[in-house]
Amino acid sequence: MSSCVVPSTIAEYEASRKELILADRAQRADYKKGQLSELEALADKVIRQVRVAEAASVWSQEYEGIPHPFPGMEFLTGRSIIVQTKLFEILGKMPKGGLLHAHLDATVNVSFLLKTALKYPAMHVRASTALNATNIGSVLPQLSALPLELRTQGQFALTDHNYPADTWVPMLKARESFAIKLGGPEGFDRWITAALTINPTEAYVTHNTVTKIWQKFQSTFIVSAPLVRYEPIQREYFREFILSSIADGISYVEPRINFLRARPYVAEDGERQLTHREVLRDFQKVVEDVKAELKAQRREDEFIGARIIYSTIRFITPEELEWYLQDCIALKKEFPQLIAGFDLVGDENVLKPLTYYLEPLLKFREMQKEAGVSEIPYIFHGGETLGDGTEADMNLYDTILLGTKRIGHGFSLVKHPKLIELCKERGIAIEMCPISNEILRLTSSMHMHPLPILLNQGVSVALCSDDPSVFGNMGLTFDFFQVLAASEITGLIQLGEMAKDSIKFSSMEPKEKDDALSAWQRRWEVFLEYAAVEGQKFLAQSKV
Template identity: 30%
Template sequence: MKKLILAIACLINLTTGDYWTDREKLIQLDRASNIGSTLNLTEKETIADAFILNLKKQELQVGFNDPKKFPSALHFFKSRPIIETSPIFNIITRLPKGSSLHSHDLALTSQEYLYNQTFRENLYACLTDDTLLLHFFNPNNISTSCEWTLLKDLRENRLDFEEFLKSKMSIVRDDPVKAYPTINEVWKGFQQTFRTVVGLITYKPVFEGFFYQALRELRDDNVKYAEIRGYLPHVYDLDGRLYDEEEVVGIYENVTRRFKEDFTDFVGAKFIYAPNRRVTNNTMEAEVQIYKKIRSAYADFVVGFDLVGQEDKGWPLGDYIPQLLEIRSAGGHFYFHAGETNWFGFASDEDLFDAVLLNATRLGHAYALLKHPALAEAVKSRGIAVEVCPISNQVLKLVDDLRNHPAAVMIADGYPVVVAPDDPGFWGARGLSYDWYVAFMGMTSKGTGLRFLKQLALNSITYSSLNATEMAGALKQWKVDWDDFVDGLVRNEYFGYNEVLKVV
């Protein structure tokens, strides 16, 4: 009601009696709440902004004339080749994006990298219930739990095996609508992909290299900090040793430290413990103890707790309030997946209320948030950041055309939004740039330019779990990278031109 009264008062005050003057004032009033609208640009940033807007308007016009050519309106499996030819995408890949705040441990790296790990020695496969399982074994100690076959032999004996293997390691399909007619089918395929890759990734030599590569791909995409959600599967080696949850966190922390030594401009990574939401209360009690243990051992690295899995099919947060209150008392923060649903008034929708009441630091997806005006206003006023994962929401069938994503309204109304990749490796993405591209092109106004991109990067740092000292260092590093980026854009280094850009 207060917002409505304020809007009416503003409309009354802007009336001058001249229609076109009043129209322009109303447009400017409307744009004043956009993410980034309050930022003042330097002279060089103003030049870069004009250049980006010119490219953006050209690309939008192509899509306006022929919607089949507008990537944000197409399924990502179809739009990715178009995106990769875009000058705007080229710019976004070079732009310092700060942090990646929502992604999951087993889907962090590119498809190409993960597939290349299948050529390692001692990798076996078993096909069961239409799911391909992978696991490394010492040839003298192969499990009898399944009919395991050396992957090398399958490659030699099946002509179609490579395509079959690749199809099981991602959810990418030539015809995604036919392959996944409903949200339940795509989630089934999504979960089967996890089952396929888990035995490959959790082999200790692969696990360490996999996480190092994930950080490398982020840095290559000009992302300098990451917060990773993980459920801490048992890592194993050929000797049959299983590494427990605390040891697995230690591997993550050690790899992060090693990566920072190799790349001194990288700020770091932190871990959010995120077990499956479909568990009994007894299992949740065990998860509480695991969280307490890893939080105690790695207080600077383990920063919080979440529950993951298909929200419509999982148990709601309200089923675990005593356990969640106990976790909150143990320190750290909540980063709940909440409202990742199209349903209204169901338990998956009402998870949003529990997440806010439990004082969540950020909300994962929060796709249904705007259906609840009072709750949405509380999220905005309390600065609870919304982790928007646009490509994930599309491929997992919450929305077809990203212009219709509810976060477009959040962006226009200045909500504390960050854009994140979720599970990029499973749908053929890499890093953060693809999600930033579709958000910038499909979820912002035609006249929205560099201010939005700059604020999005700043949000990714200021809404992170970095402490004050770490955040100051991250912002300092980002400012250096940002100034270099703007200088490079103004000097026209990214497109092979010779002349310096000028204000247009």
């Protein structure tokens, strides 16, 4: 269409307008897909109608404590409305493909973690002062699995006014003896849960800057680490992560395990530190057990497998990083099918940029050759920032120059047209975590998120949950819902294309990917029929 020719009739104008819209959307995965099947077209149409119907009904209602609700609003405030919608119910059945960006220490529902921890006598808790109504919101619990000789009988309650500061109390005893005026055992649960999660007041009022909310975010890992990294809890944790993922339609997981010598994994006796190989051995055993159980139930299509992205934190020195790189290589030798890649994690806005680690990072490929292991690609976090030209933003250049396979978050990528071009040319997918980005104050709602910009330019995207136990977005249904609810263009077909990309850009071998895509397609056809039928029922009932 010529840019200098102005249509002279309404018919010409409408034809030119249609042509321009199609040209503008031509790079999107759902448009490039081409002709839809009859079932795809029907399901997509019905789901769009459900979204419109609920925008006019569910989201137009008044809810106590939720001023001006709208689809795509801030997640922690709108979550209670989301779970009431038919759209959320239908998306819960969708086959999501793979979860490519999640930090393993924050992937299991906090209530499960707490319930599991209370089973083990080794688990103890202490506080820096006696808890009361005034300070309970600011005093963090300290948790630890103690060796037998250091375990106590729990002579004190954390809520006794004469509780000696920093005195260990068995976790179960601390719960049972929690003061009634502070809620009793349920009050103990709320105290622990508040330390492991981010609530709406923290996200949108008291911690309303990136720096403040990251401080709260990081504190949740400090509190949870002694639980998640205690061997018997860890085994149950791994299993629950995989089973809850499967229940949400996720058929493959590729979580990041954060290895840090200052935050060790502890054996069942509460004393010996687990080696990293023992951690991976336990993870692999859980994966194998779950796959065997599913095979016995003839449910193989529901779970393809799992791999690990070895990670450590951006505050270590370059010399320390070299140790972790060697450790990653040693684990790759022993677990060649389990190690998927390597990453550096942490708040990009305040911690070290990738350029700080260039010397060891550039040596990594040669180190692998010398060790005789297959490639361990970089799968870097990059651009998880509001910055434009800041160190955190500039990390995007380095992720690409260092040969990253995917980019974690890539929130500021939309500011870099050349980098977008390179991502498309080199097949670099973006692990986009929309709810995480919103809660960590990079955007105030889904309508302001840069995801549609990347989709409109044809960048491959895999939707991810990041740290669901902290944010309350367990599985992937919430993230898919937020993306769908906030766009008039994105529909069911685009969600399906992102699910497929999460398999295509995973670290599986080509044969595994083909099998995973075939299994996904079979489940997708079943889901499309379900979505069409359930959506039509809902629309018919709504009219009545």
